[in-house]
Amino acid sequence: MHPPDADSVLVRHGELGVKSDQVRRKMEHQLADNLRAMLDARDLPGDIDQRRNRLFIHTDHPEGVTAAAADTFGVTSASAVATTDPTLSEIADTLAETTREQYDGGTFAVEARRAGPPSAHPFSSSDIESTGGTAVGETITDMGGEPVVDLDEPDFELFVECRADKAYVFCEKRAGPGGLPLGTQRPVVALVSGGIDSPVAAWKLMKRGAPVIPVYVDLGDYGGPDHRARARSTVETLAAYAPGHDLSLSVVDAGDVVADLSEDLGSLRMLALRRFMLAVAEAIARERDAVGIVTGEAIGQKSSQTSANIAVTDAATTLPVHRPNLTVDKSEITDRARAIGTFEDSTIDTGCNRVAPSHPETNASLEAVRAAEPDDLLDRAEARARDRAVVPIES
Numbered sequence: 001m002h003p004p005d006a007d008s009v010l011v012r013h014g015e016l017g018v019k020s021d022q023v024r025r026k027m028e029h030q031l032a033d034n035l036r037a038m039l040d041a042r043d044l045p046g047d048i049d050q051r052r053n054r055l056f057i058h059t060d061h062p063e064g065v066t067a068a069a070a071d072t073f074g075v076t077s078a079s080a081v082a083t084t085d086p087t088l089s090e091i092a093d094t095l096a097e098t099t100r101e102q103y104d105g106g107t108f109a110v111e112a113r114r115a116g117p118p119s120a121h122p123f124s125s126s127d128i129e130s131t132g133g134t135a136v137g138e139t140i141t142d143m144g145g146e147p148v149v150d151l152d153e154p155d156f157e158l159f160v161e162c163r164a165d166k167a168y169v170f171c172e173k174r175a176g177p178g179g180l181p182l183g184t185q186r187p188v189v190a191l192v193s194g195g196i197d198s199p200v201a202a203w204k205l206m207k208r209g210a211p212v213i214p215v216y217v218d219l220g221d222y223g224g225p226d227h228r229a230r231a232r233s234t235v236e237t238l239a240a241y242a243p244g245h246d247l248s249l250s251v252v253d254a255g256d257v258v259a260d261l262s263e264d265l266g267s268l269r270m271l272a273l274r275r276f277m278l279a280v281a282e283a284i285a286r287e288r289d290a291v292g293i294v295t296g297e298a299i300g301q302k303s304s305q306t307s308a309n310i311a312v313t314d315a316a317t318t319l320p321v322h323r324p325n326l327t328v329d330k331s332e333i334t335d336r337a338r339a340i341g342t343f344e345d346s347t348i349d350t351g352c353n354r355v356a357p358s359h360p361e362t363n364a365s366l367e368a369v370r371a372a373e374p375d376d377l378l379d380r381a382e383a384r385a386r387d388r389a390v391v392p393i394e395s
């Protein structure tokens with residue numbers, strides 16, 4: 001919902017404001033680049049105007065641009081605004097026009113913020129609220145309604161932001177993902193299985209500014225083409241949040257490794273496989289200058305993810321393994337997957353064979369796993385990582 005004469009989108013970012021000037025400027029530039037790429041990816045016109053602590057996108061497609069900004073990491077909220085002169089009468093007229101266009105019954109409120117030195121305007125923010133509120137009330141009466149103000153939970157809310165040179169009127173603050181602009185942290189390798197959890201984990205790292213290098217370990221007969229396709233689809237959905245950043249999917253062939261482990265390792269096979277995957281991720285990270293690995297694991301969610309077993313798998317790599325879902329309940333991870341759009345891809349039935357043993361070890365020791373797994377397991381991981389296929393992903 002936006003004012004009829006909306007000509008720009010006001011983009012707010014949260015955490016950047018508390019950084020030093022130098023860091024903030026760099027992050028704001030990255031955010032502007034990412035917004036530019038997001039608009040291009042969606043074929044939306046817009047001129048980005050970078051101001052201190054906020055950005056404006058001047059556009060004649062306010063709805064689409066608001067949605068694009070609200071999908072961009074680092075953005076806390078976005079509003080399609082009508083720009084007007086910073087006078088009480090112009091602001092009141094714009095509020096009245098917006099009411100005529102958008103009011104659909106119920107209570108209303110006007111919330112105003114005035115910024116700048118007191119000398120910038122001969123009125124206060126409460127003056128804007130009372131003059132604006134009167135204009136809105138009169139418009140509702142003209143429309144045959146009964147104007148009732150509710151400052152706590154209005155059905156229809158209008159906002160005014162009045163600055164020294166311009167005033168902005170809007171009816172919505174569309175929430176963005178928050179976090180930091182993508183590209184303001186060093187990259188990490190994301191182990192993406194295509195299940196519900198790992199795309200969410202990768203998205204969370206992206207939200208904090210770290211680009212991800214997605215890696216899928218192909219399980220051969222234990223996975224199959226649908227399993228691979230599912231992983232690819234989740235990465236395509238993630239890539240839509242990251243235009244301008246390369247999310248090509250590395251596919252590492254491991255069918256024979258899984259078959260060997262399944263034959264020889266009994267209750268420890270999942271741990272050896274997880275260690276193989278982390279070693280693959282580390283090899284790719286070293287080559288691509290990435291500084292960590294992200295997985296979808298949550299403590300205790302599966303036998304390979306007990307606190308004891310995580311210690312054993314972690315020992316396969318010297319890189320930090322980020323597990324942003326570690327303490328998050330499955331229902332919450334699933335809600336997030338639905339919100340970011342990866343849930344549907346993740347729940348495609350793949351009919352893949354089960355690698356996990358019927359009685360998996362839940363309290364393994366590193367010594368026992370090392371003794372049981374093939375001596376060359378981690379070397380094989382390194383070799384497989386070198387031979388990987390890279391599938392381009394469009395954003």
Ligand SMILES: Nc1ncnc2c1ncn2[C@@H]1O[C@H](COP(=O)(O)OP(=O)(O)OP(=O)(O)O)[C@@H](O)[C@H]1O
Binds near residue numbers: 219294
């Ligand atoms: N085939 C795979 N390729 C790449 N990474 C994988 C693969 N299988 C598992 N992983 C990584 O190991 C983590 C734990 O594996 P788990 O068996 O729980 O995966 P899953 O249930 O198939 O998928 P998810 O954890 O995404 O829901 C995953 O979150 C993912 O980061």
